[in-house]
Amino acid sequence: LMVWLRRTTHYLFIVVVAVNSTLLTINAGDYIFYTDWAWTSFVIFSISQSTMLAVGAVYYLLFTGVPGTATYYATIMTIYTWVAKGAWFALGYPYDFVAVPVWIPSAMLLDLTYWATRRNKHMLILVGGTLVGLSLPLFNMINLLLVRDPLEVAFKYPRPTLPPYMTPIEPQVGKFYNSPVALGAGASAVLTVPIAALGAKLNTWTYRWMAA
Numbered sequence: 001l002m003v004w005l006r007r008t009t010h011y012l013f014i015v016v017v018a019v020n021s022t023l024l025t026i027n028a029g030d031y032i033f034y035t036d037w038a039w040t041s042f043v044i045f046s047i048s049q050s051t052m053l054a055v056g057a058v059y060y061l062l063f064t065g066v067p068g069t070a071t072y073y074a075t076i077m078t079i080y081t082w083v084a085k086g087a088w089f090a091l092g093y094p095y096d097f098v099a100v101p102v103w104i105p106s107a108m109l110l111d112l113t114y115w116a117t118r119r120n121k122h123m124l125i126l127v128g129g130t131l132v133g134l135s136l137p138l139f140n141m142i143n144l145l146l147v148r149d150p151l152e153v154a155f156k157y158p159r160p161t162l163p164p165y166m167t168p169i170e171p172q173v174g175k176f177y178n179s180p181v182a183l184g185a186g187a188s189a190v191l192t193v194p195i196a197a198l199g200a201k202l203n204t205w206t207y208r209w210m211a212a
Helices: 002-028 035-064 069-090 104-116 121-146 150-156 180-211
Strands: none
Touching: 002 035, 002 180, 035 069, 035 104, 035 121, 035 180, 069 104, 104 121, 121 180
């Protein structure tokens, strides 16, 4: 019974986090509609995606204890999100409506950290969490670079609930100190570490709950 409970809890957690990451991506990833706010939205996107990746990947990685499972987890999240992207596209939204985050390279760094530090949990949290926070905004900048002209998309497919103060006017030119990658990486590097620690703690709590 305990083995069954442990496995059920484990897989349920994976599914819940993966599904929620998809929903989070749909909301955080449509920054193309807020052209004036694209830089700000990208920073929020970076923080939300790096922390979401860290909490699930660290949990999953420590649960199995096998380097490589973080990448596997990020692949699950990516597949879920591409399915969601296809569903929105089928509903008539533009192909660019959901920007699929590039989770996999950051998850690979997490796996590499766990392997290189000889499966040291604390190094995974500190170094791995920092690497995820620093790298994810960099890898995801490709989403901003490859997306169709944001102004064109924003005016062609206006959000029906878009508040007046967020109506796209004209794109703001970001200076270096306003760089969404730099700001996103800085904020994410700080915030992803405690969230990675939360993923590790969730693993401990799950085992304790199952052992009770």
